[in-house]
Amino acid sequence: MSNPENSTFYLQSQKGRITIANSNSGEFNLPEIEPLLLDDEVLPRAPSSPSFRVLGVNMRIVDNKKVHNTGRYKNTNLIVRRNKEFIIDIRFDRPFNIMEDTVEVEFLIGSSPDVNRGTYITVSFGKDKGDMIWRCRVLNTNGNEVTVGITPDTGCIVGRFRTFVAIVRGLAKQRTPKNPDTDVYVLFNPWDSADQVYMSKESDRQEYVLNDVGVIFNGEINNMSSRPWNYGQFEKGVLDACLLVLDSGKVPLVYRGNVTEVVRQGSALMNSQDDDGVLVGNWSGDYAIGTSPTAWTGSPEILLKYAREDAVPVCFAQCWVYAGVMNTFLRCLGIPARVITNYNSAHDNNGNLKTDIMLDEDGKVNRSRTRDSVWNYHCWNEVYMKRTDLPQKFSGWQVVDSTPQETSDGLYRCGPTSVTAIKEGELSYPFDGKFVFAELNSDVVYHQIDKYGKTKILHVDTTYVGKRVVTKLINSNQYEDVTSTYKYPEGSKSDKQAMQMAESRGVPSREYDDPGEAGVDIQLQANTIKVGEDFKLTMHINNQTSKRCTINATITGSVVFYTGVTSTTVKQETRQATVEAWKTENLLIDVRATEYMAHLVEQSNLLFVVNGRIQETGVTLTRMRVVTLRPPELTILVSGSPQVGKDFTVIVEFRNLFNFALEDVQLRLDSPGLIQTKFKSYKQILPGGVLQYTESITPLNPGKRVLIAGLDCARLRQVTNQLEIDILAV
Numbered sequence: 001m002s003n004p005e006n007s008t009f010y011l012q013s014q015k016g017r018i019t020i021a022n023s024n025s026g027e028f029n030l031p032e033i034e035p036l037l038l039d040d041e042v043l044p045r046a047p048s049s050p051s052f053r054v055l056g057v058n059m060r061i062v063d064n065k066k067v068h069n070t071g072r073y074k075n076t077n078l079i080v081r082r083n084k085e086f087i088i089d090i091r092f093d094r095p096f097n098i099m100e101d102t103v104e105v106e107f108l109i110g111s112s113p114d115v116n117r118g119t120y121i122t123v124s125f126g127k128d129k130g131d132m133i134w135r136c137r138v139l140n141t142n143g144n145e146v147t148v149g150i151t152p153d154t155g156c157i158v159g160r161f162r163t164f165v166a167i168v169r170g171l172a173k174q175r176t177p178k179n180p181d182t183d184v185y186v187l188f189n190p191w192d193s194a195d196q197v198y199m200s201k202e203s204d205r206q207e208y209v210l211n212d213v214g215v216i217f218n219g220e221i222n223n224m225s226s227r228p229w230n231y232g233q234f235e236k237g238v239l240d241a242c243l244l245v246l247d248s249g250k251v252p253l254v255y256r257g258n259v260t261e262v263v264r265q266g267s268a269l270m271n272s273q274d275d276d277g278v279l280v281g282n283w284s285g286d287y288a289i290g291t292s293p294t295a296w297t298g299s300p301e302i303l304l305k306y307a308r309e310d311a312v313p314v315c316f317a318q319c320w321v322y323a324g325v326m327n328t329f330l331r332c333l334g335i336p337a338r339v340i341t342n343y344n345s346a347h348d349n350n351g352n353l354k355t356d357i358m359l360d361e362d363g364k365v366n367r368s369r370t371r372d373s374v375w376n377y378h379c380w381n382e383v384y385m386k387r388t389d390l391p392q393k394f395s396g397w398q399v400v401d402s403t404p405q406e407t408s409d410g411l412y413r414c415g416p417t418s419v420t421a422i423k424e425g426e427l428s429y430p431f432d433g434k435f436v437f438a439e440l441n442s443d444v445v446y447h448q449i450d451k452y453g454k455t456k457i458l459h460v461d462t463t464y465v466g467k468r469v470v471t472k473l474i475n476s477n478q479y480e481d482v483t484s485t486y487k488y489p490e491g492s493k494s495d496k497q498a499m500q501m502a503e504s505r506g507v508p509s510r511e512y513d514d515p516g517e518a519g520v521d522i523q524l525q526a527n528t529i530k531v532g533e534d535f536k537l538t539m540h541i542n543n544q545t546s547k548r549c550t551i552n553a554t555i556t557g558s559v560v561f562y563t564g565v566t567s568t569t570v571k572q573e574t575r576q577a578t579v580e581a582w583k584t585e586n587l588l589i590d591v592r593a594t595e596y597m598a599h600l601v602e603q604s605n606l607l608f609v610v611n612g613r614i615q616e617t618g619v620t621l622t623r624m625r626v627v628t629l630r631p632p633e634l635t636i637l638v639s640g641s642p643q644v645g646k647d648f649t650v651i652v653e654f655r656n657l658f659n660f661a662l663e664d665v666q667l668r669l670d671s672p673g674l675i676q677t678k679f680k681s682y683k684q685i686l687p688g689g690v691l692q693y694t695e696s697i698t699p700l701n702p703g704k705r706v707l708i709a710g711l712d713c714a715r716l717r718q719v720t721n722q723l724e725i726d727i728l729a730v
Contacts, residue, residue, distance in 0.1 A: 290315025
């Protein structure tokens with residue numbers, strides 16, 4: 001058997017002339033005839049006409065892909081999973097003699113293949129068999145053909161390996177020439193209990209690894225909504241694009257077998273903040289030089305654009321876009337993943353578990369003095385994995401967030417951090433537990449600034465943040481509430497113990513000047529409202545004392561971004577109410593479309609803050625409520641019964657019900673496994689006008705598919721819809 005330490009390329013590595021390989025796309029061309037001698041030995045003359053040659057290699061792509069759960073990848077090469085045997089046929093020019101012949105199958109990744117780094121793998125069969133990291137066995141011999149089973153190591157590098165078959169003869173070996181058709185992609189393996197990403201339930205694997213379409217929840221806690229998203233991890237070119245992400249980030253190949261490292265590096269590389277990653281974040285409302293975050297319908301369009309333009313970051317993204325593309329990246333590589341939405345998510349700039357909202361004397365949010373914010377919702381990812389660097393109980397779901405908010409070890413990234421550790425307040429473990437804990441557990445502290453610039457605490461709300469945490473339910477587009485996996489019930493004994501643990505791990509304790517017990521509760525309520533409608537805001541006042549009370553309240557309404565940053569003030573009203581002991585009163589505040597329509601920003605959110613003072617006691621109380629206005633409908637219709645090999649028609653329709661024209665409208669139609677993203681632009685849609693887009697589609701495969709449509713323009717965002725269809729077999 002050959003000794004790889006004697007090969008030319010390995011000697012280069014030994015002599016220090018090769019740096020650590022960090023690109024899967026780089027290649028090293030092995031010689032077809034290679035001597036197996038050290039530098040000071042005499043080179044033998046290579047055999048001019050060897051009597052034993054390889055005539056062909058059959059990678060059994062269809063059969064292997066089926067066994068490895070990779071058959072849906074639109075890629076002509078073999079794609080396998082770690083620690084799972086795949087079978088190939090090798091055809092020789094004469095029968096194989098197990099007592100005399102030695103055959104090696106070599107797998108190389110990157111431009112500097114190195115045995116010690118796991119980038120040069122050799123398996124062998126026949127006369128001489130040495131130590132092998134990957135396993136190999138002869139399954140069958142039939143004339144001149146040998147069937148071999150090869151099993152990649154459980155911890156091997158994930159990526160694209162080049163494959164060579166070499167015959168060892170005397171002091172030389174002759175290998176097959178480079179052939180891209182025999183390249184093998186190796187992925188993580190959630191089906192194998194020895195793999196770091198193993199999931200025991202098949203239903204979980206179907207959802208979190210193999211499902212290529214989903215919904216991402218948004219809106220606000222009292223009016224939850226969702227948008228469809230095409231993950232498209234199996235679409236043509238997406239796997240190579242995901243490997244390019246790691247290459248462009250110069251992630252060393254030796255790290256790519258460790259899922260913790262891949263996930264952490266991926267979190268940084270989804271954003272372009274400091275490493276020219278995939279997506280440029282933009283929350284300004286101005287998307288003239290790119291695509292509005294709300295216009296995207298899925299990940300393939302973004303990843304393929306990134307790959308096509310040589311890793312130039314794609315414009316633009318916000319949290320759900322980062323989470324959607326990250327989900328594709330993870331599932332594509334075989335890592336179980338899902339998108340999480342945290343409603344009322346705190347962005348705590350100084351890590352003190354206090355979200356400080358600064359109000360002027362008239363009750364308006366002081367934008368210049370308010371640095372912290374509470375997002376209506378924030379999306380991140382969870383990945384399912386063994387944390388070999390942590391105690392066993394902290395394995396399972398891990399938070400990973402690629403939205404660039406704060407740096408971690410010098411880069412804009414977050415995680416992976418154990419969900420269980422967050423719940424228990426165990427925040428000293430890697431990575432970024434304190435930041436995630438603050439997103440879920442910060443107190444909202446309302447301060448009032450007087451005319452002299454002095455501040456006082458008006459009210460502390462300990463339950464507003466992290467109100468509900470959800471993800472897509474398996475086999476459904478409804479949500480699954482996973483709040484209990486992140487936190488104990490507010491105020492419970494376990495919650496207090498978790499908070500004490502967090503404080504012992506370095507989280508500041510929260511102490512406030514007591515603003516006084518109000519004894520009165522105020523809640524703001526509103527029904528589901530469409531953009532452009534008048535509506536009534538209800539202030540529900542509950543007197544929980546034995547005495548009558550009189551409340552003077554100022555209600556301020558502002559247009560607000562989903563990140564909690566306020567824009568124009570559109571409403572301010574002062575009201576008074578007298579409430580008898582143990583009674584409730586409702587005050588109705590009229591909000592007219594003419595007040596807010598001209599000032600709306602993307603996602604159409606209004607923030608109402610009520611600042612009340614009880615006359616009898618002088619105690620103040622403050623509440624806030626976000627109202628998300630629902631966009632108009634976008635309809636998707638299908639003509640006929642879709643069938644393999646036969647055209648059917650999809651019609652996307654939208655009616656402009658506003659009294660103003662919609663300018664520079666973008667329309668997208670998407671469907672993983674059916675079509676690539678279709679894009680159409682319209683200069684304007686006049687008031688009362690109807691947009692109708694028609695697309696003819698010819699299905700190639702039967703099964704359920706999801707059509708996703710999205711309409712977007714500066715005056716109207718988040719207009720999406722989806723339709724599930726069943727493609728019939730011939």
